[in-house]
């Protein structure tokens with residue numbers, strides 16, 4: 001059974017490992033330590049299999065990032081993480097690589113729409129879509 005709970009100190013090395021397995025330019029462990037309170041982890045029993053980071057920026061909620069361990073992808077864990085953080089009161093936004101069709105698909109499924117593009121947003125020069133979800137979408 002998958003459970004979703006706030007990230008604790010002791011979860012950070014595993015979360016950082018999933019980050020390294022998921023991104024070409026992974027955030028260092030120190031960033032997860034600084035932002036510990038912004039992250040939630042998904043567990044399958046005792047094992048951490050994914051995480052999502054969320055922060056409130058002015059009157060909008062920003063989804064910082066999300067990843068699922070490669071061995072656990074395609075089992076609805078990404079969707080579970082999204083369902084856990086979304087609500088129908090707040091405006092949400094996020095950035096996603098223009099090449100990341102998979103992530104874009106999930107976000108669209110949950111009512112996010114691309115509203116803008118940020119040129120060379122990522123360290124390797126790739127552009128990002130800015131996606132927004134309005135309450136009730």
Ligand SMILES: CC(C)(COP(=O)(O)OP(=O)(O)OC[C@H]1O[C@@H](n2cnc3c(N)ncnc32)[C@H](O)[C@@H]1OP(=O)(O)O)[C@@H](O)C(=O)NCCC(=O)NCCS
Pocket residue numbers: 022023064065066067068069072073074075076077078079080096100101102103105106109
């Ligand atoms: C993006 C990611 C978090 C999805 O997690 P997941 O647990 O595999 O996703 P789910 O099983 O919940 O699938 C959710 C949706 O993603 C999309 N999706 C999943 N696998 C896909 C694939 N192989 N191709 C295209 N779309 C796919 C579908 O829309 C799917 O919904 P559906 O099953 O109703 O069709 C995971 O692939 C990942 O960690 N990727 C690397 C990191 C990343 O890109 N993070 C997001 C950017 S911040």
